[in-house]
Amino acid sequence: MKQLFLCRKKQLLFHLLTTIVLSALMVINAIVIEQIASVTKMNELLIVTMGTIIFLVLQSLSYFFQQYYTERLVQILMNDIRLIIFRNLKNKPGFMISQKMQDQYLSTLTSKLNIVEQSFLVQLFWGIYLISQFFVALILAMKINLLLSFFVLVLTIPQILVPIFSRKSLTKNKQEVSKIIDLYVAEVDDYLVGSETWRIFNKRDTFFKKLQLVSNKVKDTEIKEAKTLNIVGVLNKIFSDFLYFGTWLLGAYFIISGQLTLSLLVGFTQIVSSISFPLNSATGTMSEIIGGFEVFKEVIVSSGTSLYTEPIFTLNDNAVSFVDVDYHVGKKVILQKFTYDFKSQKRYLVIGESGSGKTSLFRLIFNEASPINGEVMRSEKVAYVPQEPHIFKGTLIENITLFSIDICEEHLNSIIKMLYLEPLKDMKLSSKTVSGGEKSRIALARALYSQAEFLVVDELSSALDKETQREIEQMLLNSDLNFIYATHKYDEAFVSNFDQIIEMPILTEIIE
Template identity: 25%
Template sequence: MKKEKQFYRNILLTILLHKKLYVGLWIFFCLLLVFLQILFALVFQNLIDAITAMKLDDLQIQIIYTCMVISGMCVCKYLRQILYAKYQKETFQYMKDFLMKAIFNKQIAIFHEVPDSTYLTYLSSCMTEIQTKFFDSLQAMLYDILLFLGAVFGIFYLNMMMGCVILLMTLMNICVPFLTRKKIMTRTEKSLHMNTIFLSYMKNIIKGADTVKFYGMEEAIHTQFSDINKKQEACKYQLQSVLCLSDTIIFLLNYVTVCVPWFIGAYFVLHGAFHLGTLMGISQLNNNVASPLQDFFTRSSLWQSGLKVMKEVLHTIDLPMIDHTNKIDDVRSITLQSVFYSSQHHKILQDINLTFKAGKKYLLIGESGSGKSSILKMLLRYDAPDKGSIKINGEYEVSQITNVYENMHIITQDNFLFEATLLQNLTLYQTDIREDEVITIMKKVGLSHLIKRLHNQIKEDKIHFSGGEKQRIAIARALLHPSKVLLVDEACSSLDGIMGHQIESLLLTLDVAILIEVAHHVYPDLLPCYDEIIWMKKGQIYKQGSYESLCKDKEFCHFLNLTEV
């Protein structure tokens, strides 16, 4: 637990101090601005004394000094703000890059434990919250502290007794606002949780809009939406109500801090303890005691809630990282030894022992739920076995290999297309793949008719691809990004017989070290092309062997007759 806390603390410090030069310069100009504000109070004191003494020459000199100090403050304020803006730009760019790498550095199984909407929230609205609540509040609070300390020092320099009075008022200002801090933190957390629920619900409903319309679910959906919307706004109101109470308390204390020193100071001026100029100087500095304190505690509440968001983002996205130790250059074999796997107390795989060797093509058949696709998911690390091992080349567990996806690709029945050009969808944004290579591959896989639309944006052009075209695009990707192992999961299940046969034939011609295909519907004339057929039933290997050996089995032939297209 301590190591985990230290890990996140180090990440936070790395992000905060990513640009140390900007941080150092920002602190320097903050200190200089505070010094000039103290100097302004002293000049203001002399200005008032010159007026009360009716000394015109001194007045003129003090006016010049005042203008010089104000000019210096303006320059320092601008430089402080522009440095913070540059720091923020660099830091957020670094942080989002870091988080994005961390997301895609996670194992797929762990990646999918977090809903997609949560990742979207963390990299969009949460970034805004972190910026406004955490970073903006933090830099403002640091400046408030420096300004407060500088003002207190200046007041003690002018008059020790007034310094003690103002410090007493300040201590009262510090203690009272702590009463509402815990409520603010609790309600901020609840509000953030409701925002995530709302986004997830909306994403789900929008995706299912067609179903809602077809089955007349509008009224039921609207009732659900109204309930979630009401809860979300109620959480936001509860947070705002406690923030309003906190602000009001601080507002009252701010006036008390200003007025009491004025009353006491006026008494001392009337009794000749010090000049009016000293009181005015103290009053000027007191503004930099009361006002920063009011801002400090308002911002500290926001900063605490921003820190919670920051921690939540880091904890959700950054752990666990993959151990970057083992890499492979080739795949000679994949071995599953005594593999057991269950999901929700349901046995999926039981004592699976398989070896896939380089240079061979494998076909996994069986009824739905027999565990065929689960084997592919294990190889891709979507799931991990409860017992047993999955090793590549007999050396490394597949879970310990960092470049497994460089050596293993998958084609499914639903291949994802990015909102980009067709060319980018084929090259997957790899700029070292030449366009003429892409065109050659497109012709090879039967996509010649799409060459003229290669540079069209899929979203803008509203390109709709047939199932066969999508599968051919997936095969083209596999050819343009060759891997040692190609996994195929029900790639032709949604295609008609002729198109499915064409795609299957094309897959069998691909030059890969190991081809492992899962199919529910098979084409009898293509079965001899597989080196080994594995028939699965109820999570176990029921029968396996070459087509020549299995076709003599009546039960096997009967099963094929039931499923062939």
């Protein structure tokens, strides 16, 4: 958090200045009211009226600017937080981002960041305004009457102590509510995902009672929090009333003793309202900030910072190297003490039945899976053509260049023509609008456009018709590129085009 605010210290200092100015203008209301209350002649009323109008215009302009700048600063900080999350996500290797983690990131970037914005940042800046108003009002009160201000300050002590002593209970309740809400969300997600199971086994009532139980826990926890907040609120009201009426009673004494005029007392009680209001608001504001800060810490910690560095080397004799690699999927052994160098000047055919681990082998190469033991290294000039490529929402050119700004149009157009992708050129694409064959060709176009010197191509036959498959395979074979090609459909003529054949072993069970 400290680093986040330090990066914006100039904007924060300017915000503090605008907040102090607005606080002063809001508190000066008391002086304007005191001036109005002291008017005794018509010509004085005219001057006071004009002065009041000018003052209200200045106050309104200050209010607009401070509110606008606060909202602007909140959005700047929210953007900084999002960029921190995106940067950390960018640096994480693929094997660290499971489907569960993807869901967590989505939740963080939507609902949790909304809590950070509304309950932490907005309330934090509101709290700064309240503190500023309190001290400005206190200073002005002392200037009007030091002795009366001293008595007022004594009467504010209970209001100051209430949020201090209630902080621990408020924090505990807020944390309990946060935990039970997380549990509730997890239970509902489990309920929805597993709906087919509990319907088939006719366990509707069992699972309904399970959800009812966690829903009741949410209710009880939130009622407990509401009870604490209301107790604190009532105490604040009692002490606030003591402050307000105590000020009038003390003021009456000062008027009787000739130390204060009625108009000054009217103005002074208005200042007391500016002292009392921040104290009344302190409990609710502090509770929101505490809850929001807990979510903020969770957001920053959960996004993490990856210190992982991919083992990448410059393309030389080896394009990819496996060293004593063990890898399992579930209870199936895919690789065991696997050591192999894929030479950059050779072509490799990886064969095996569907599900034999060919895709797992390639995911290891590109760090989308992590070996249990051993090391996998690849050259920076190796590109991947996956079995199930993702098509981003955008144009064909954006998908092939992966949204690059500088585009080599001649190179790009030759690839589009070579892979018969011209019909897609003027379309808006997504994974839902293109066929499996078109996806594979776009994935291959990406690899070719990247000017990779070695390709890893996974199961083109699974998404292409036979004719298109043969055309693309022949294009690869006729090119200057070397590659690893995986397939479960092949013949002797096709096999003869490769320097090395790697047959994936029959999967074995892990021995417990």
